[in-house]
Amino acid sequence: MSLIVQKFGGTSVGTVERIQSVAEKVGKFRAEGHDIVVVVSAMSGETNRLIDLAKQISNKPNPREMDVLVSTGEQVTIALLSMALEERGLEARSYTGAQVKILTDNAYTKARIREIDNDNIRADLAAGRVVVVAGFQGVDEQGNITTLGRGGSDTTAVAIAAALKADECQIYTDVDGVYTTDPRVVEKARRLDRITFEEMLEMASLGSKVLQIRAVEFAGKFNVPLRVLHSFQEGPGTLISLEEQTEMETPSIAGIAFNRDEAKLTVVGVPDSPGVASQILAPIGDSNIEVDVIVQNVGEDGKTDLTFTVNRNDLAKAEAVLQGIAKNIGAEQVKTDAKIVKVSLVGVGMRSHAGIASKMFKILAAEGINIQMITTSEIKISVVVDEKYLELAVRALHDGFELDKEPA
Amino acid sequence: MSLIVQKFGGTSVGTVERIQSVAEKVGKFRAEGHDIVVVVSAMSGETNRLIDLAKQISNKPNPREMDVLVSTGEQVTIALLSMALEERGLEARSYTGAQVKILTDNAYTKARIREIDNDNIRADLAAGRVVVVAGFQGVDEQGNITTLGRGGSDTTAVAIAAALKADECQIYTDVDGVYTTDPRVVEKARRLDRITFEEMLEMASLGSKVLQIRAVEFAGKFNVPLRVLHSFQEGPGTLISLEEQTEMETPSIAGIAFNRDEAKLTVVGVPDSPGVASQILAPIGDSNIEVDVIVQNVGEDGKTDLTFTVNRNDLAKAEAVLQGIAKNIGAEQVKTDAKIVKVSLVGVGMRSHAGIASKMFKILAAEGINIQMITTSEIKISVVVDEKYLELAVRALHDGFELDKEPA
Structure with a gap:
């Protein structure tokens, strides 16, 4: 009872x-x-x-x-x-x-x-x-x-x-x-x-x-x-x-999530100086646009590229904000791409299982899927890929990690 | 304000x-x-x-x-x-x-x-x-x-x-x-x-x-x-x-109300002994039927007739109740009539103006309208008449008491 x-x-x-x-x-x-x-x-x-x-x-x-x-x-x-x-x-x-x-x-x-x-x-x-x-x-x-x-x-x-x-x-x-x-x-x-x-x-x-x-x-x-x-x-x-500590073996991966609602913006060729990310992202936040994945590449020649994703509905607004500040921060160019998706492997087992990320990248590479961005947390790995690869990527990962099988 | x-x-x-x-x-x-x-x-x-x-x-x-x-x-x-x-x-x-x-x-x-x-x-x-x-x-x-x-x-x-x-x-x-x-x-x-x-x-x-x-x-x-x-x-x-005491003269009649929803029942030839009304009406009340007008005629030969009205929807139910008790109370007959209406003159002025009732009866008599029942209170006089006379009675009373004219 x-x-x-x-x-x-x-x-x-x-x-x-x-x-x-x-x-x-x-x-x-x-x-x-x-x-x-x-x-x-x-x-x-x-x-x-x-x-x-x-x-x-x-x-x-x-x-x-x-x-x-x-x-x-x-x-x-x-x-x-x-x-x-x-x-x-x-x-x-x-x-x-x-x-x-x-x-x-x-x-x-x-x-x-x-x-x-x-x-x-x-x-x-x-x-x-x-x-x-x-x-x-x-x-x-x-x-x-x-x-x-x-x-x-x-x-x-x-x-x-x-x-x-x-x-x-x-x-x-x-x-x-x-x-x-x-x-x-x-x-x-x-x-x-x-x-x-x-x-x-x-x-x-x-x-x-x-x-x-x-x-x-x-x-x-x-x-x-x-x-x-x-x-x-x-x-x-x-x-x-809650995660049960008594279970000796946790399955590595719980599932695969994906999000079709994102779009990507890249600010190309910004002088690589302290505070540049905040110079770019603060005006975005001030415009009430939520940012999801953020990746900054270490640049050559003292230049860097900063890429981030926003909800697709906010893309035009975000682009306008960036165009407005591009000159001030010395950026060469602002590029956008609405045709991207985010695919994520989720599982608390990642904490104790090494090699999951490399296995994920290998599976995607075997299908010829180019990874545009990568971001990781303790219990997930997300990649941004061209939206045309969404179904292929999710199916390949589901098969590769054998998610259709009950964990032992 | x-x-x-x-x-x-x-x-x-x-x-x-x-x-x-x-x-x-x-x-x-x-x-x-x-x-x-x-x-x-x-x-x-x-x-x-x-x-x-x-x-x-x-x-x-x-x-x-x-x-x-x-x-x-x-x-x-x-x-x-x-x-x-x-x-x-x-x-x-x-x-x-x-x-x-x-x-x-x-x-x-x-x-x-x-x-x-x-x-x-x-x-x-x-x-x-x-x-x-x-x-x-x-x-x-x-x-x-x-x-x-x-x-x-x-x-x-x-x-x-x-x-x-x-x-x-x-x-x-x-x-x-x-x-x-x-x-x-x-x-x-x-x-x-x-x-x-x-x-x-x-x-x-x-x-x-x-x-x-x-x-x-x-x-x-x-x-x-x-x-x-x-x-x-x-x-x-x-x-x-509230009635304003300062007004010297109150108009005799405020208006004429009427009710088409009533029906009449008469218990004919009941022995005229104390408690007969309650013997008849108590079972009606026990059946959750509301009684409106009640009239009892003083009878001859130790017999009396009791007539009362109920909502027309309750007529069949009330008749069944009366038929059930008619023999017990020694009644000769139970008669019903669904084709009646009640017409009422209403006015606080009645309290101080004599002769309103007789004027009302005279107006109705002049139109050949037979009055079946009469009941009075301090501020109203109601008559029960055949339903075919409703409009005629109301119009005649409205004219006779000059209700279309503003009181002086």
């Missing part, structure tokens, strides 16, 4: 029938004797409908009122799911963020959770009730309604699981787990039984959009075991947890 | 455009220097949409969750109206029932207001803000969301006006005031400038559905001047207030 927090997103509660399916699933867990807290999002489409109403009234709606408006979406779902649970003979009780209460700061539309009062929830669980909580929303010190920003329901679920010291936080999605890579690219991609928080963060931030990064960080920080499961299919899903 | 509470119903806020019109109207009052609290209902159709979702899940949805569900309707409106006010440069702040807080008992779906905390509202008004409050909803001692039942937004407005000791509570509707009778029946029906709470209660309960009875009762109890106005047309509307 465990205490489980289950989170169902907008698609999982998108119709009355789906809400009834969720109630049935919750009922099965209750029948096994588990205590259940369910966190739900707004029915799919509802949040957009509400935002659209606001946009008809104002181009820049008051953020406090925006949160009052969109928070009704989850409130509808908690009521309907509680009714569906009661209809199946389960005692249930719904809570808005304010009722829980989920105390946040007052940064409307992107609030952060400060504290969760779990007295009411504990009392309900003790009384045998299923507790249904509105995701994505909270309340500030003054009682104003706040929201956590898009995808905040995952964060609500993890925060409640942390506050209750739940045994597991289950995130129900439209996939049956986390894969070694995107199955649309590699047919033999394999569902992982387990992955560590760190690996999941790299996989998620690199483009495998299963979970909100913020929720994974939160779960890692409070060591809440997270499980990704399919809403409407049976299966064990993928457990995301 | 006054403090005004303004209530806009579902039709008045039924679309984004209408919400913008309401914002414009509120803006005009602000420009005149008034402090404004606006109470709004859900956008028309929204409450029914939500109820329909619940009905798809359960025939008998959990009442607590029903209130969580439907209270989102007004929450959407307060946010949108506040945005529309801010868009026009007015500072505004929305409040749900819980945020105000409007403390109620815990009778879900039909809660009654216990107390209103007006500290936040007063602070906002002092800061120059328009306060926008969700009608129809409150919160119980434990923080559970409650609703006041259909039409509860009028009650919310009056209760807030009472708590704030507002100068006036304006109820915006789809009519431009209270009329001497239904203008669809009598073309010359005249809008009343004023009417007393008592008269309005009789007019409303007798079928002129402009205001919720409960709100009028509440306003009368706390002496909150109520004004009925048209949402989208200019005009003074009708002021509902």
